[in-house]
Amino acid sequence: MKFIRVSEEDFSVEAELAALADRRAGAQVCFVGRVRDSSPDADLQALTLEHYPGMTEAEIGRIAEAAAARWPLTGLRVIHRVGRLLPEEQIVLVAVASAHRKAAFEAAHFIMDYLKTEAPFWKAEETSEGRQLGRGQRRR
Amino acid sequence: MKFIRVSEEDFSVEAELAALADRRAGAQVCFVGRVRDSSPDADLQALTLEHYPGMTEAEIGRIAEAAAARWPLTGLRVIHRVGRLLPEEQIVLVAVASAHRKAAFEAAHFIMDYLKTEAPFWKAEETSEGRQLGRGQRRR
């Protein structure tokens, strides 16, 4: 029921939601995080995401377990990309399915909040002035 | 910034989210409602959705306005299908984009809640026993 992937590979939202289809689950909620240019002069060139292999997957696994224990989900998929990404590229997908839309919304929101604070990923921004050491983006 | 469509046509979640991409919007939340079999004996054959043309679009427009006034969204798309739909088919899409994930989650949830209670759509279920007059599905 749970699928977690951390890699450089891009993802298809369509395919991820199709993988969650289930006769009993009428509600699917997905969050897609994209590379955002939050620099004051809008000159972000790229973002590089690094992570702590092993620990990342374990932390995301714990977050997913917690969500599945708290809400009646029929499926849950988390994909996080690493490496160099350009503005507007997809970074992260959290997709959940449930019979109930409230459960689906709350679970997806919960997973995203914990991903932001508990999963060991770091962003470094490249602007026309060069690379900013791990400054990362401001919070979405 | 707002796109609303009510028709028999299916939709591509991928294409809808791509249409919302924006350098300043790092957060996209979408809800996809699918035909769910909530009958006790799981024998739903199809669902037929009818609506009140004109009023439907106006109600969805009002809900969208209210969401856009309350949260800082960079884009908003609502697609609702009508006609005969099979189990697991997509019925409704609500997709929003924002610089902030909390705004995106809350706005999408708000729009779905109001769609359920304010937009003049009616579902009729077909089971192996025949068509149920407007009984519709239980709440998701």
Next chain:
Amino acid sequence: MKIRYFAWVRDHTGCAEEDVSLPEELESVADLARYLAGRSDGHAKAFADLKKVRVAIDQQFAAPHASIKGASEIAFFPPVTGG
């Protein structure tokens, strides 16, 4: 006045839409529903329990006590079940 019916309300009345000349004394949505109930057995069934029927006046939701004066289109239908 144009009267429209949707979903099981229409299944009972047997028509989706009808043009009806209304007596002057009808004031409210509830008056109208009681009047329409007299048009056929199907109409009577459709309006048998007014608590199960919703109404829109000129494509805006309205309460049973709302005035129908000046309206050009009134629709009756079950509680909505979209989404």
Next chain:
Amino acid sequence: MKIRYFAWVRDHTGCAEEDVSLPEELESVADLARYLAGRSDGHAKAFADLKKVRVAIDQQFAAPHASIKGASEIAFFPPVTGG
């Protein structure tokens, strides 16, 4: 013990990973950080403000006062910024 560094902590230390033989008297994460700060100017910079550095013992988040006894891998990195 295997020590790992990520993001700007690594950029300062100049290495992603090193095997370090630690003196017996080091007890806590904070002790270890102070010890590692002495390895080079870059290490000193990396650990200049411990409030800016997070730590994981055997791939689990740990507090500065946590014991490092028995650990096989300790990692230092900035606050996480994923998602």
